Amino acid sequence: MKILVTGGAGFIGSHLAEALLERGGHVVCVDNLRLGSKDLIRHCFDDPRFEFYEFDVCDTEKLGALFAERAFDRVYHLAANSDIQKSGADPAIDYHDTFLTTVAILDAMRKHNVKELLFASTSAVYGDKRTLLREDAGALSPISYYGAAKLASEAFISAYAAMNGLAVNIIRFPNVVGERLTHGAIFDFIAKLKANPRELEILGNGRQDKPYIYVADLVAAMLAMEYTAGVEIFNAGVETSTTVTRIADIVCEEMGLKNVEYKFTGGEVGWAGDVPRFQYDLAKIHAFGWTAGHTSDEAVRLAVRGSIR
C-alpha cells in the first residue's frame, strides 16, 4: 500500500510514519520542515519503503508531480500549523499552513483519482462550548484561526468527498503528547525549568483543564480506521483531563525538582483563541472499537519522561 503522510516530519506525523512502515506500508512523507525536523524521522531513512520530500504541500506543482509519479492508495493529511498561540497575531499562518494545505491535497486527490483520506482535525473546531462535545454538535463556532482553518478544511472535505466519491475519516484530535514533542505546555515547561529550575512562568491561572492523549494511542486510532465512501467524523481522546498546574507538577516531579515557584500570568485562558476546558463525548469511537490505553495524566507523564531523557 502506497501512503502519503503530509507533515510526516512533525511530532505526530513521525510517529504515524513509523507505525505505517511497521505495518508494511510504503510511506512517502512530505514536510516543509517549518515545524517538523528531519531529526524526528532520521531513523526511518534506512528503510527502502520510506521516502522523504522537503517541500510545502501548497506547492501544487511539486505536489501534482508527486501524485503523478506515485499512485497513492491513501493520504494521511497532518500538515498544519500547530502553534495556535503564534497564529493569533497573524491569521495568514493558519490560512496557509492549516487550510490551504488541505485544499491542495483535495485537489491533487481529485485530479489523480486518489480516494482514501485521513484528516487530522481538532477539538478547536467546536469553539468554547462547555458541554460534552459530540461529533454532531452544531453550530460549530471556533474562536481561533487554527480552529477556523480546520473547520473550513472539514467543509471542503465534505464537498470534495460528495463530488468525487472519496472515503474519508476525520479524526478530531485533542491535545496530543508523547516523545518528540515540538511545542506546547510540556515542551515549554521543560525548556523553562532547564533554564531556571527555581521558578516557572505559567500562562493563565493554571486551571485550564484539557484531555491529553498519548501519541501512540492516537496513532492506533488512526490505523484502526476503515474506509468506505463518504465522510466519518470521530472524536479521539480520553475521558480524563489534566490541568496546566498538574502538568507543571508532573514535569517538576519527573525532573526531580522541588519547591519550584509557579508564577501565573493570570486570566482564564493562556492566550487569545485558547479554549480553556473541554471534554469529548467518545461514544462513537468507543463503539467503533478503539479506546485510549492511557489516561490524560499518564499521557502527560510519559511525554515528560520521553522529553527529558
Place this chain on the structure above:
Amino acid sequence: MKILVTGGAGFIGSHLAEALLERGGHVVCVDNLRLGSKDLIRHCFDDPRFEFYEFDVCDTEKLGALFAERAFDRVYHLAANSDIQKSGADPAIDYHDTFLTTVAILDAMRKHNVKELLFASTSAVYGDKRTLLREDAGALSPISYYGAAKLASEAFISAYAAMNGLAVNIIRFPNVVGERLTHGAIFDFIAKLKANPRELEILGNGRQDKPYIYVADLVAAMLAMEYTAGVEIFNAGVETSTTVTRIADIVCEEMGLKNVEYKFTGGEVGWAGDVPRFQYDLAKIHAFGWTAGHTSDEAVRLAVRGSIR
C-alpha cells in the same frame, strides 16, 4: 451610516443597495461584474449617497485602499459565485469567488477596525439532510463546492469575530427570486421558452422541491438584523416550497403558453451538488420578529412576472 455592499451589482445586492439608500444610508458597492451588471443598479447612480467601484473583492490592495478612505460602519458581504451548477466542474470558482472574498473582507475589517458584518450564507451549508434544518444542526456536510465555500466562510467569520470583537449576522438564504434575476430555474425556463415555446427541457425529474423566497422579503430580513458582539446565525425562508415542475407551470401560465411539452433529463437531482429538497426550521427568525410576506409559489410568480415584463 457608511455601508459597503459587496456583490452590490448582483441580483440580491442591487435590491439591498436600493433599500439601504431608501433608509438614508451612504452605500458603497463593490462588484467585479462577472455575474453582476451595472444595468441592475444604474437607477442608483444619480443618488449622491451611492458609489460604485468595479473590482474584485479579492484584490486586497484595492479593497484595503477603499477601507482606508472610507470609515465603513458596516459591511454586507454578498459577493460570491451564484452558479452552483457551473462550479461543480471547477472547484476553483467557489474557492475564489465565494470563499476568498470572505477572507479578504474579514482581513480588511480586522485591519481597519470595522465591527459590523452581515454575511449572506446558504442552505447549501447543511448538505442533503432531509430533516427540518435548524441553525444548530450538525455535523454540517455540504455536497457542493459552493456550500463548502460558504461553510468555510462561516468558520473563519466565527474566529475573526472572537479574535476581533466583531458583531456578525449570518443569514442562510434559500433560493431567492424576484425582479432582475440573473440565473436559476426561472431565468433558464423563460429564456428556453422564448427560444422555443413548444417544449421545455427540465433538469432532473422535476420533483426537486425547495422553498423560494421573494427578494424584497429577504432584504427586509437583512435590514431587520441587530448587531451585538458575537455571531448570530439565522435561517431566512418560507415554510412553503415549490417543485421544479410547478415553476415550469407558473412560467408557462404567466407567459400565456399552453400545451408546452416538458422534457425531463431525469434523475432525482438537477446537477452534481444539487440538494433536491430541503426545508428550514424558521422558529429562530420568526421569534426575532421577521416573517416572509409571500409564500414560495407567490415568490416564484412575482419573479416570473418581473422577468417577462
